[in-house]
C-alpha cells in the first residue's frame with residue numbers, strides 16, 4: 001500500500017478506535033451515575049461499539065441515519081457532540097427535545113441522526129419513506145436503519161423490507177444482532193438466521209462479525225455503494241453480544257448465564273486493539289493515553305452537563321402548535 005494511503009488509513013482507524021474508547025468510557029460513566037441516582041434511565045451500548053463505528057465509517061455526511069436507543073457509539077463517531085448525548089439523557093435545558101423524550105431517545109438534526117422512537121422497529125417504515133424521498137429527489141444520499149434482532153419479529157420490519165425491495169430503495173438495514181431482546185434469546189425468537197430473511201423479499205442478505213470493525217466497515221461500505229448506485233437495499237446481520245443489561249432497569253443474571261466480560265477475547269475493544277496493533281497503528285502507550293484522555297473528557301463533560309438546569313416548565317406547552325389553543329392556555333394557567 002502506498003505511504004499516503006497507509007497514513008490515511010492509520011488516522012481513520014485511530015479516530016475510529018478513539019470513538020470506541022470514548023463510547024465505552026461514557027457507557028460506564030452513565031451506568032454508574034444511574035446507580036448513584038444522577039441519571040434516571042439508560043440503555044447501555046457495551047459490546048456493540050465496533051459494529052456501529054464500522055458502519056459509521058462507511059457513510060457520508062449527507063446520508064441519513066434512522067437509529068435506535070443503543071446507537072451512542074455511532075453518534076459519537078459521526079461527530080455528535082458528547083454533551084448533546086448527555087444532555088438528552090439528563091433531559092435538561094440544553095437537550096434539543098427539552099426533556100420531552102425518555103433518556104436514550106437521541107436525535108441530532110445537524111448530523112442527520114433521526115429521533116429515536118420507543119416502539120421497536122417503528123422507525124423502519126419511516127426510513128423506507130425517507131429512502132423513497134432520496135430516490136425521488138435524486139439527492140444521492142443513502143439511508144441506514146439500525147435495529148436489534150428482536151425487532152425483526154415485528155410487522156413493521158416485514159413491511160419495511162418488502163417496500164424497500166419493491167421500490168429498489170437506497171437503504172441499508174443494519175441489524176445489531178446482540179443475541180437478546182431483553183430476556184428473550186434470539187433462538188427463541190426466530191428459527192431462521194436473520195440475514196436469510198432478506199431472500200423472502202428478493203433482497204441481498206449478508207452476515208458479518210460485528211466485533212470486527214474492519215470487516216463491518218467493508219461490508220457496509222459495499223452495501224452503501226450499491227444503494228447509492230441504484231442497485232437497491234441490503235440487509236446486514238451484524239453479530240455481536242449485549243455485554244451489559246438491556247437497560248439500567250434490567251438484571252440479566254435472572255435469565256442468562258452466558259457473559260462476555262470486559263477485557264476478554266470477545267470484547268470488541270480487545271478485538272480492535274489486537275487488529276490495530278497487528279497493523280502497527282497503535283501500541284500500549286498510545287492505548288493508555290487514549291483511555292486516560294477519554295476518561296478526562298467524559299468526567300468533565302458529565303459534570304458540565306449536570307450543572308445545566310431543567311427546562312423551563314412552560315416549554316412543555318410550546319413547540320407543537322404554531323398558535324396556542326385555548327385548552328393549552330387553560331392548562332398553563334392551572335398548572336404553572
Ligand SMILES: Cc1ncc(C[n+]2csc(CCOP(=O)(O)OP(=O)(O)O)c2C)c(N)n1
Nearest residue numbers: 070118119120147148149150151180181182
Ligand atoms: C412494539 C414494541 N414492543 C415491545 C417493546 C418493549 N421492548 C423494548 S426494547 C425490547 C427488545 C428489543 O430487542 P432488540 O430489537 O433485539 O434490540 P436490543 O434491545 O437487544 O438492542 C422490547 C421488547 C417496545 N418498545 N416496542
